Amino acid sequence: MTFTGVGLRHGERTVLADVDLALTEHRIGIVGANGSGKSSMVRMINGLVRPTTGRVEVGGLDVARHTRRVRSAVGFLFPDAEHQIVMPTVREDLAFSLRGSGLPREEVERRVGAAMAEFGLADHADHPCYLLSGGQKQLLALAAVLLTEPAVVVADEPTTLLDLRNVQMIAGRLAALDQQVLLVTHHLELLRDMDRVVVLDEGRVVADDAPGPALAHYVQLMTGAAP
Helix, strand or coil: CEEEEEEEEECCEEEEEEEEEECCCCEEEEEECCCCCHHHHHHCCCCCCCCCEEEEEECCEECCCCHHHHHCCEEEECCCHHHCCCCCEHHHHHHHCCCCCCCCHHHHHHHHHHHHHHCCCHHHCCCEHHHCCHHHHHHHHHHHHHHCCCCEEEEECCCCCCCHHHHHHHHHHHHCCCCEEEEECCCHHHCCCCCEEEEEECCEEEEEECHHHHHHHHHHHHHCCCC
């Protein structure tokens, strides 16, 4: 995917400016202070946010012009899983992600059952989603995203509301994916084994490197101290 001359403004406020990136690595981390523009940037990847200037492409497709096709290739995981859990029970929510797929009912049921087993949700199949723990809700959201078989998974601070055990669980799941993964997080330890880390500050890319030097730049930027 590529960002070419991307900028974003909200009224008089500049959110992003002059973003030029070619993101080809398997696992890419995005980090920056609150308000640095990182969430706005990654939400451009599937058209949730439209750039004011410039162009975002995924698989050679202009996201603004081919939003539906791009969204079929990009799965998005939000900070709060409740924002993407839409059905009453676990089984129903997973099946909902395959709506419009054209798959026979039996195949939908098979895939949903396999997803529940893989993510440890089989015992909760017919339980109300609101009764799940925070970690289980995020697992459900991730399972629903993966059922659509995306080529890219964008995870926008998916561990923000989780305790340490669930942070590590979700991080492990993301690390094991075959898909290209873009992870936005404030948990720097989750970025140290990434292939590449991009640092944003005040809407601009200020570092783009291997995790070691990129995170060192970020720590110095935030604290003025060596990592």
